[in-house]
Each structure stands twice: as structure tokens, then as C-alpha cells.
Amino acid sequence: MHAMTSGRVPVRGGELFFEDRGAGHALILLHGGTLDKRMWDGQVGQFVRAGYRVIRYDARGHGQSTTPKDDFAAYEDLGELLAGLDITRASLVGLSYGARTAVDFALTHPDVVEMMVLASPGVSGMRFSDPAILALLREQAEAARAMDAERYVECFLRAWVDGPLRRKEQVDPEVRRRCQRMALDVIVNHSAASGTLLEVGAMDRLGELAAPLLVLVGDLDSSDIHSVAGRIEADAQFTASAVVPGTGHTMAMEQPAAFNAAVLTFLERARLAR
Numbered sequence: 001m002h003a004m005t006s007g008r009v010p011v012r013g014g015e016l017f018f019e020d021r022g023a024g025h026a027l028i029l030l031h032g033g034t035l036d037k038r039m040w041d042g043q044v045g046q047f048v049r050a051g052y053r054v055i056r057y058d059a060r061g062h063g064q065s066t067t068p069k070d071d072f073a074a075y076e077d078l079g080e081l082l083a084g085l086d087i088t089r090a091s092l093v094g095l096s097y098g099a100r101t102a103v104d105f106a107l108t109h110p111d112v113v114e115m116m117v118l119a120s121p122g123v124s125g126m127r128f129s130d131p132a133i134l135a136l137l138r139e140q141a142e143a144a145r146a147m148d149a150e151r152y153v154e155c156f157l158r159a160w161v162d163g164p165l166r167r168k169e170q171v172d173p174e175v176r177r178r179c180q181r182m183a184l185d186v187i188v189n190h191s192a193a194s195g196t197l198l199e200v201g202a203m204d205r206l207g208e209l210a211a212p213l214l215v216l217v218g219d220l221d222s223s224d225i226h227s228v229a230g231r232i233e234a235d236a237q238f239t240a241s242a243v244v245p246g247t248g249h250t251m252a253m254e255q256p257a258a259f260n261a262a263v264l265t266f267l268e269r270a271r272l273a274r
Contacts, residue, residue, distance in 0.1 A: 003021070004019055004020065004021040005019070005020045005021070006018065006019045006020070007020075009057075009080065009081050009084035009085065010080070010084065011060070011066075011072075011076075011077045011080040011081070012072070012076070012080070013066070013068070013069065013070055013072060014060055014065065014066025014067075014068065014069075014072075015065060015066050016057050016058065016059075016060065016065045016066070016077060016080075016081050017037075017057060017058045017063060017064035017065045018037075018055055018056065018057035018058075018081060018085070019037065019044075019055070019056050019057070020053070020054075020055050020085065021044060021048050021053075021054050021055075022047070022048035022051075022052055022053045022054050023051075023053050024051045024052050024053050025051075025052055025053065025090075025091065025114070025271075026052070026053045026055060026082075026085075026087045026089070026090035026091070027047055027052040027053065027054050027055070027090065027091050027092075027093060027267075028055050028056075028057075028078070028081075028082070028090050028091070028092050028093070029043065029044070029054065029055070029056040029057075029093050029094075029098070030057075030059070030078070030092060030093065030094035030095070030097075030098025030099070030101050030102055031056070031058070031059065031062070031063075031095065031097070031098050032095045032096035032097050032098055032120070032160070032249070032250065033059075033062075033096055033097030033122075034062070034156050034160075034182070034183045034186050035062070035179060035182045035183065035186075035250075036058045036059075036062045036063030036064075036182050036185065036186070037056040037057055037058050037063055038063070038178070038182060039095070039178070039179075039182065039250070039252065039253055040056045040252065042252065042253060042256030042259075042260070043093075043252060043256065043259070043260055043263075044056065046260045046264070047260070047263075047264070050264050055081075055085065055087075055090075057081060059074055059077070059097070059098070059101070060072055060074065060077055061186070061190045061193050062186055062190065063182075063185070063186075067189070067190045067192055067193050068190075068193050068194065068195045069192075069193075069194055069195060070194070070195040071195045071196045071197075071198055072195060072197065072198065073104075073197070073198040073199065074097075074100075074101040074104070074197065074199075075101050075104035075105040075108055075109075075199075075200070076198075078101060078102075078105050079105065079108075079109055079112075082112065088112065089112060089113075089114055090112065090113065090114065091113070091114045091115040091116065091117075091267060092105070092106070092113060092115075092116045092117070093116075093117040093119070093263060094116070094117070094118060094119065094121075095119040095120050095250070095251075095252055096119070096120045096121070096122050096160070096249060097122055099118040099119060099120065099121035099122055099123075100121070100122035100123055100124055100199070100202075102116055102118060103116075103118065103121070103123055103124070103202045103206075103209065103232075104124055104199055104200045104202055106209055106211060107200055107202055107205055107208055107209065108200060110208075110210060110211070113211045114211060115211055115212045115213065115214075115266075115267055115270050115271070116209075116211055116212075116213040116214070117213065117214045117216065117262075117263050117266060117267075118213060118214070118215050118216070118229075118232060119215075119216040119217075119251055119252060119259070120216070120217060120218065120221055120225055120249045120250070120251060121215060121217070121225065121228050121229055121232060122225075122228065123202045123203050123206070123228050123231070123232065124199035124200055124201055124202045124203070125199070125201040125202055125203035125204060126203055126224070126228055128224050129223075129224060130164060130222045130223045130224045132159075132164035132222070133159055133164060133222050133224060136155050136158055136159040137155075137159070139151075139155050140152055140155035140156065140159075143155060149184065149187045149188070152187060153180055153183045153184055153187060156179075156183050157176060157179060157180060157183070159222075160248075160249045160250065161175065161176055161179045161248065161249065161250050162176075162248065163218075163220050163221055163222060163248035163249055164222055164223075165220045165248075166220055166248065171248070171254075172254060175250060175253045175254050178253065179250060179253070203228075203231065206231060206232055206235035206236050207235045207236065207237070209232075209235075209236040209237060210237045210238070211238070212238045212239075212240075212266075212270040212273070212274075213232070213236055213238065213239050213240075214239070214240045214241065214242070214262070214263070214266040214270075215229045215232050215233050215239060215240070215241040215242075216241070216242055216243075216244055216251065216259070216262060216263075217229040217241075217242075217243055217244070217251075218243070218244050218245075218246075218247035218248045218249060218251045218254075219243050219244065219245050219246065219247070220246070220247060220248040221247075221248050221249050221251075222249070225249065229241065240266060242262055244258055244259065244262070
């Protein structure tokens with residue numbers, strides 16, 4: 001088993017905390033919003049055993065990385081991370097906000113990205129229309145104004161862990177507990193965040209995505225995520241897609257075996273096809 005290294009890479013106005021393990025082609029794991037690199041605990045070991053150099057990191061404003069104090073671009077942070085680790089070519093696996101960052105990065109640095117897996121994808125420029133999600137986002141905003149951290153996190157869990165089609169009792173309690181812990185850590189440790197997240201408006205540029213990519217979506221996820229997944233599949237140049245049954249937005253945590261198999265099968269087939 002390969003030893004793990006960890007550290008911090010400087011980015012404009014801050015630092016990113018990362019973990020690096022394994023040898024071989026670089027595989028970058030990008031976590032969901034309000035979570036952190038720990039969401040990939042069920043993936044790192046298997047991906048390393050499959051022959052990849054696996055790097056997971058905390059996005060700015062999450063985990064052990066810097067709290068943003070000014071405007072920043074998550075895709076530029078990713079570029080600085082790769083440069084700091086002397087990585088010139090990599091594949092990206094992103095979930096939700098991580099997929100959103102991966103798409104922006106692929107549009108701005110197409111020569112760096114070999115393959116992509118976009119799970120429960122968000123895309124910059126998307127709009128929410130699912131009534132259940134919109135209601136929870138409004139409630140979450142009220143909780144933020146009231147500085148009610150527990151209510152804020154519960155809204156997050158209901159929207160993006162349970163999803164609009166399940167009650168919380170129908171979700172693996174350990175997955176929910178892990179997500180709650182990560183989200184509370186974000187609220188406690190990064191409550192002083194300021195500035196605007198700068199993005200590229202990728203919804204209108206999906207046809208420029210040229211790297212082979214796999215889109216994964218849970219059948220119990222929001223209709224908005226299903227719509228975005230469909231747009232990516234229709235517009236991007238080389239796509240495969242799959243619906244993972246019995247799971248919601250945090251599919252990599254809920255069904256790691258199915259998720260890992262889908263990712264590794266896609267990466268191997270895409271590599272052989274090139």
C-alpha cells in the first residue's frame with residue numbers, strides 16, 4: 001500500500017489542504033459543496049489499488065483549506081493545486097459543486113484534463129426550478145440570517161442528502177451523520193467567508209467539452225440535477241451516462257461499491273479507446 005502524503009499548496013489569497021496517495025495517472029477528487037475531502041473515504045483506497053495517483057483536497061471555504069476573504073475562482077484554485085504538485089495532465093472526478101468546478105476547469109484548461117466523471121453534477125450558470133429545493137433554499141437563507149447553524153445544516157441535509165423524494169428515515173443514518181459533521185465543520189470554521197465565487201457560465205458552453213466524460217446521477221436526486229445531467233450528455237462531445245438506482249445526491253457515499261465500479265470501468269475503457 002502506498003504511503004499518503006499531505007500538505008498545503010498556496011493559491012491566490014490562501015492555501016488548499018490536500019492528500020496525495022498512490023502512483024500512476026493522476027486522479028483528482030473534488031468534493032461536494034458544504035462537505036469536504038472526507039466524503040471520498042470510500043473511494044481513495046480502491047482507486048489507489050486500481051493503479052492511480054489519487055489526490056483529494058478541501059476546496060477553499062471547506063475543510064482545512066483557507067476561508068475566502070475576497071472574490072475567487074474554484075477552477076483557478078484547482079489549476080494552482082495541480083501546478084503546485086507538478087501535475088500537467090489529470091483526470092477529474094467531481095460530485096455536485098466538485099463537478100461544477102471540474103467543468104469550469106475543463107473549459108479553461110482543456111489540455112490538462114484527460115477524462116472526467118461528473119456525479120450529481122452542478123454546472124455554473126444553472127438555475128434551480130425544483131419546488132422542493134427552492135423551498136429548502138429559502139428556509140436555509142432564513143436560517144443563515146438567524147445564525148441558526150443547526151437549522152441551516154438540516155436544510156442542507158434535506159435538500160442534498162435526503163433529496164426531495166425521500167424522508168430522512170429512508171437514508172443511511174451513517175451517511176447522514178457524516179454529512180452533518182462535515183457541514184457543521186464548514187459552518188463553524190468558515191463562517192467569516194466573504195467575496196464572490198467567480199465562474200465561467202458553463203451551461204452555455206457545454207459543447208466545448210472535448211474530454212471523454214461520464215455523467216452519473218442518482219434516481220432519487222432533484223429534477224434540476226437530472227436536467228443538468230441531460231444537458232451535459234446532449235451537448236458535450238464524448239459522453240457516457242448512467243442512473244444509479246436507490247440513491248440520491250451523495251451517491252459516492254451512499255453506494256460506494258456501485259460508484260467505484262462505474263468510475264473505474266469508465267476510466268479504463270476511455271483510456272483503451274484513446
